Amino acid sequence: MTQFDPSHAGRWRFDPSHTRIGFNARHAMVTKVRGAFNDIDGYVDVNVEDPSKSAVSLTVKVASIDTRNADRDQHLRTNDFFDAPKYPEITFTSTRIDQVDENSFIVNGDLTIKGTTKEVAVPIEFTGVEKDPFGNLRAGFEGSRRIDRREYGLEWNAALDSGGLLVSEKVLLEFEISVIKEA
Numbered sequence: 001m002t003q004f005d006p007s008h009a010g011r012w013r014f015d016p017s018h019t020r021i022g023f024n025a026r027h028a029m030v031t032k033v034r035g036a037f038n039d040i041d042g043y044v045d046v047n048v049e050d051p052s053k054s055a056v057s058l059t060v061k062v063a064s065i066d067t068r069n070a071d072r073d074q075h076l077r078t079n080d081f082f083d084a085p086k087y088p089e090i091t092f093t094s095t096r097i098d099q100v101d102e103n104s105f106i107v108n109g110d111l112t113i114k115g116t117t118k119e120v121a122v123p124i125e126f127t128g129v130e131k132d133p134f135g136n137l138r139a140g141f142e143g144s145r146r147i148d149r150r151e152y153g154l155e156w157n158a159a160l161d162s163g164g165l166l167v168s169e170k171v172l173l174e175f176e177i178s179v180i181k182e183a
Contacts, residue, residue: 008129009048012139012179014058016040020176021060025149033072034174037090039064044139044179056094056107062087081154087114095119103127107143113152120145124175137181145173 022036042058062084065076077084094109103126111120127140149155149171 005129006048007137008046008139008181010046011182012044012046013182014040014042014044015138015178015180018138018178020174021058022174022176023171024174025171033067035065035067035073035076037061037064038066042092044141051099051105052097054094054097056092056097056109058092060090062090083114092120111147111152114154116152118151120147122173122175139179139181141175141177141179143175146170147173 016039019040020036021040022034024032024034037060039061040058042056045055047053062082063077065073065082065084067073067076076082079086082090091112092109094107096108098106098108100106100123105124105126107122107124108119109122110117122143122145124141124143127142129137129139132138148169150169
């Protein structure tokens with residue numbers, strides 16, 4: 001199991017400029033469309049003596065969705081998908097963290113999208129801790145988790161002539177996280 005330095009205990013804030021909370025979904029059954037939420041906030045509370053008592057909280061602003069296509073982004077903000085005016089945030093709050101290997105964890109928690117909350121388990125890899133050139137202690141994590149978007153009320157789709165669907169029902173959530181230790 002990973003041995004954490006006692007100085008790593010405490011709150012670590014997400015660094016939005018070096019963190020990607022993203023997703024990818026199949027489009028027209030032949031390619032992937034990737035996107036991310038650019039406005040994020042959250043923290044990781046690290047308990048070095050018992051990592052299972054650590055906690056994660058993450059909030060993303062739905063209106064910050066970015067797929068590199070303004071028309072698609074606007075459509076994703078409508079009731080067809082996220083309904084950003086009515087549900088402006090997506091949240092994740094951990095309920096349990098299990099260490100499964102030296103640098104591997106399963107972060108269990110409540111994911112709320114469009115007013116629907118479901119428990120999910122997210123495999124996360126701890127990628128290390130370093131002091132950056134500005135004196136900040138920084139840690140990294142990476143992971144992904146596939147979800148069925150329909151379970152969160154994101155049901156819109158269009159049929160293809162071949163019998164397939166325009167947008168896949170399964171979406172891969174992608175996490176590339178950089179956190180900075182609070183003083």
